[in-house]
Amino acid sequence: MDHGSAAVEASIILSALLLLIVGSIEFGRVLWTENTMLLAVQEAGRFAMISNDAPPMSCDAQVQTPSCPAPSNTPLANCAAALAQQVLSSYKVASIGISVKEDQTSTPATITICARHSFGFAAPGLLPFGPLNLKSQVTVPRVGQR
């Protein structure tokens, strides 16, 4: 009788412990991904802040990211988006959408960099919720505009 109840208790505690360990790892991954997204948009924001309208390289046109402002198809906006993607790839974070929008109507002109990612849990069977929608956005004034 005693051996049986010990096994039942152990199975309850072990499953709770497993859930806690997996949950901690997944929570850490969410936090790390979001922090990296924040770093990427901030780096791109600082680049856009001090650059003029003609960045020294040519960059591909952006693609609209869901839940982010519509991107501006200008050389600076495209290159800021490319820089953010470069930061993300250097941290081995893939499939994050970046949209960069220029607002020339405000004074001073501003530029908004938005990153969005649909975070899927590595153990969806154990943690049957998600995906989580992560979003980081930064708006900076254009101080280097000529």
Add this chain to the structure above:
Amino acid sequence: MAPILLLIIGAMADFGSVIRQSAALAGATRIGAEYARFHSADLTGIKGTMQHSMSFNPPLSFPATFPQSCECDDGIAIACSESCATDGRPGPNRVFMRITAHQAAAPFVSWLGLPNSLSSTTEIRLQ
């Protein structure tokens, strides 16, 4: 068992939230410092740039001024009102500015060891 698990999960969530808040605050001071490189006398602009760079809730607070410090090329400090050249020391004055921002931490529970307010400082060279 359940209360302990809830306590651990709650503490992890609060700790994560404070780390996230702290990273955003550090990023805002870097953006403010970048603005200060171009407009070091525009304190309102520096503060506004930091405040509006992200949607900060609770809002940021700032010191009344951002202090400047100076040194010569030998790395030794000098009063900003003095000139390295006049003092016979190498190089023109290097001028630095310290950009600081504070934000109240907003954890669900005041855990032991978690700060009530966060602070971040970035120092930038102006000249």
